[in-house]
Amino acid sequence: AQTVTQSQPEMSVQEAETVTLSCTYDTSESDYYLFWYKQPPSRQMILVIRQEAYKQQNATENRFSVNFQKAAKSFSLKISDSQLGDAAMYFCAYRRFSDMRFGAGTRLTVKP
Amino acid sequence: DADVTQTPRNRITKTGKRIMLECSQTKGHDRMYWYRQDPGLGLRLIYYSFDVKDINKGEISDGYSVSRQAQAKFSLSLESAIPNQTALYFCATSDLPSGNTDTQYFGPGTRLTVL
Numbered sequence: 001a002q003t004v005t006q007s008q009p010e011m012s013v014q015e016a017e018t019v020t021l022s023c024t025y026d027t028s029e030s031d032y033y034l035f036w037y038k039q040p041p042s043r044q045m046i047l048v049i050r051q052e053a054y055k056q057q058n059a060t061e062n063r064f065s066v067n068f069q070k071a072a073k074s075f076s077l078k079i080s081d082s083q084l085g086d087a088a089m090y091f092c093a094y095r096r097f098s099d100m101r102f103g104a105g106t107r108l109t110v111k112p
Numbered sequence: 113d114a115d116v117t118q119t120p121r122n123r124i125t126k127t128g129k130r131i132m133l134e135c136s137q138t139k140g141h142d143r144m145y146w147y148r149q150d151p152g153l154g155l156r157l158i159y160y161s162f163d164v165k166d167i168n169k170g171e172i173s174d175g176y177s178v179s180r181q182a183q184a185k186f187s188l189s190l191e192s193a194i195p196n197q198t199a200l201y202f203c204a205t206s207d208l209p210s211g212n213t214d215t216q217y218f219g220p221g222t223r224l225t226v227l
Contacts, residue, residue: 004154009152035215035216037218042220043200043220043221043223044218044220044221045155045202045204045218045221046218047215047216047217050215091154091155093155095216098160098162098168098170100145100157100216102154102155102156103154104152104153104154105152105154
């Protein structure tokens, strides 16, 4: 079974600074998708960024970017110019067909 | 104008009671999913449905059942609730196969407490 591991239960960053959240996954497949979701206190799951495994180029969405290392099975999220509104739980997820797996999450605190 | 809605948002029930959680979507997606979220475990897939006549078990389906009443509606039932089913439940849709982003869109969640 595919597993997704987020080794940092909690992270903290100063406002306007940069933070990187780690994610590793285990799979024997070559074609899959990876995602980062944000869950603020409202509980809503919000898609932050997605990456197709067949694409070598790292995905970027405004202040959010990923470092996708397929051979190492690593998918980290970098948040630049952190804002107070970035404070939330962040979940890394792996998907291949109907198999969707989430990591346990990283709680990000943003200090003013 | 939420695209994926869940009712109720919060529910407290007693052990042994039957309970139904409902999900509706206006996104026109064929695929719908039910997840549960427990602290420290992330989200785990309970059931998924690729269309009205296609329902499949997920990672943790024991103790749950589902009904896909229409393309837009997907309900999750706990026939006899037990305390370890206390969790946050999410419904989601995805834009496959018509779309190509393979992205899931989540509802706001239902917090269920079983006493």
